Amino acid sequence: MQKPPVFDSGSIARADASAGYGWMRYASAALFYPLAGRLIPWLALAAALFGAAGLVVGLVIAPPDSQQGEVYRILFIHVAAAWMSMFLYLVMAAYATLGLVYNTRLSFMMMRALAPTGALFTFLTLWTGALWGKPTWGAWWVWDARLTSELILLFLYLGFIALQAATDDVRRADRGGAILLLAGVVNVPIIYFSVQWWSTLHQGASISLTTAPSMARIMVAAMLLMVAAFWLYSAAVALARVRGLIAQREPGAVRPSRPEAP
Amino acid sequence: MSWDALFSLQGHGPYLLGAYGVTAALMALEVFSLWRRARKRSGMRTPRQQFSPPPSRGLSDPPASSGRP
Numbered sequence: 001m002q003k004p005p006v007f008d009s010g011s012i013a014r015a016d017a018s019a020g021y022g023w024m025r026y027a028s029a030a031l032f033y034p035l036a037g038r039l040i041p042w043l044a045l046a047a048a049l050f051g052a053a054g055l056v057v058g059l060v061i062a063p064p065d066s067q068q069g070e071v072y073r074i075l076f077i078h079v080a081a082a083w084m085s086m087f088l089y090l091v092m093a094a095y096a097t098l099g100l101v102y103n104t105r106l107s108f109m110m111m112r113a114l115a116p117t118g119a120l121f122t123f124l125t126l127w128t129g130a131l132w133g134k135p136t137w138g139a140w141w142v143w144d145a146r147l148t149s150e151l152i153l154l155f156l157y158l159g160f161i162a163l164q165a166a167t168d169d170v171r172r173a174d175r176g177g178a179i180l181l182l183a184g185v186v187n188v189p190i191i192y193f194s195v196q197w198w199s200t201l202h203q204g205a206s207i208s209l210t211t212a213p214s215m216a217r218i219m220v221a222a223m224l225l226m227v228a229a230f231w232l233y234s235a236a237v238a239l240a241r242v243r244g245l246i247a248q249r250e251p252g253a254v255r256p257s258r259p260e261a262p
Numbered sequence: 263m264s265w266d267a268l269f270s271l272q273g274h275g276p277y278l279l280g281a282y283g284v285t286a287a288l289m290a291l292e293v294f295s296l297w298r299r300a301r302k303r304s305g306m307r308t309p310r311q312q313f314s315p316p317p318s319r320g321l322s323d324p325p326a327s328s329g330r331p
Contacts, residue, residue: 055282059263059268059278059282060263064263069273069274070263070267070273070274070275070278071274071277071278073263073278074277074278074281074282077281077282077285078281081285116292117292120288120289120292123288124284124285124288127280127281127284127285128281128285131277131278131280131281132277132281134277135274135277233289237292237293237296240296240297240300241296243300244296244299244300244303247303
């Protein structure tokens with residue numbers, strides 16, 4: 001159970017709401033809460049549409065691979081999940097930095113809201129990779145640099161979640177979690193560049209910003225549709241979770257203001 | 263890819279079903295838990311937002327504590 005934070009007050013939230021201008025004003029929980037509520041249905045709808053399109057293109061339209069057969073279709077969700085696992089960790093680290101530097105409560109809440117989804121995608125990366133690896137490599141798991149560093153990423157996510165749950169002091173949990181996140185950021189470039197730095201069983205990148213993809217266009221399309229679906233899904237569930245955190249930590253930001261007595 | 267190949271226990275069907283099925287199941291579980299939590303939260307908040315008088319009494323009726331008949 002969490003101890004109610006000492007700064008929890010509706011008047012503070014309303015004062016924050018009137019303090020900033022432009023996009024910065026959405027750092028106020030009182031303004032961000034309804035905005036998140038309006039965005040969630042649209043993000044969820046877009047995620048469902050992109051996901052359905054990705055499934056159709058990936059499972060129906062794309063032809064079997066000449067070498068791997070049908071099992072290569074796992075890569076459409078494996079690569080998308082792997083990208084999201086690293087991307088969400090970097091976004092969490094960015095929110096951790098903002099929270100530590102500017103002491104913005106919403107940054108810490110966003111950092112915390114993203115963690116379960118990041119852990120989910122990291123687990124899915126390892127799970128789908130194992131299911132692809134067994135028929136392709138002949139092994140569910142190898143202690144390869146790419147796989148091992150991705151497993152460490154899962155432990156970082158789980159460690160962050162455990163640290164948040166370990167203490168009743170919300171502010172200490174936020175700051176401790178933020179420092180853990182920033183210390184673990186070094187693992188993300190290790191994951192990404194591991195296939196270049198070391199001789200690994202895991203193959204190199206098939207899609208790069210600087211070179212043409214080494215895959216057929218229809219396969220790239222299926223993969224990018226899944227990336228878009230996972231990105232939109234992550235945004236929707238993170239906003240839904242941060243609304244819960246705002247309601248828990250700053251209930252004054254959630255309640256509509258009561259009409260003043262004459 | 264045909265439905266028969268996807269749902270077959272031969273070949274790569276089980277690997278594909280295991281990957282896509284677990285992905286869909288875990289995402290659905292996360293969405294369901296968030297939806298249930300949001301529903302519980304809105305249910306807890308609703309009684310505090312009612313400022314209108316109880317429907318069983320008319321607006322002209324004075325409260326019982328006022329002493330008026």
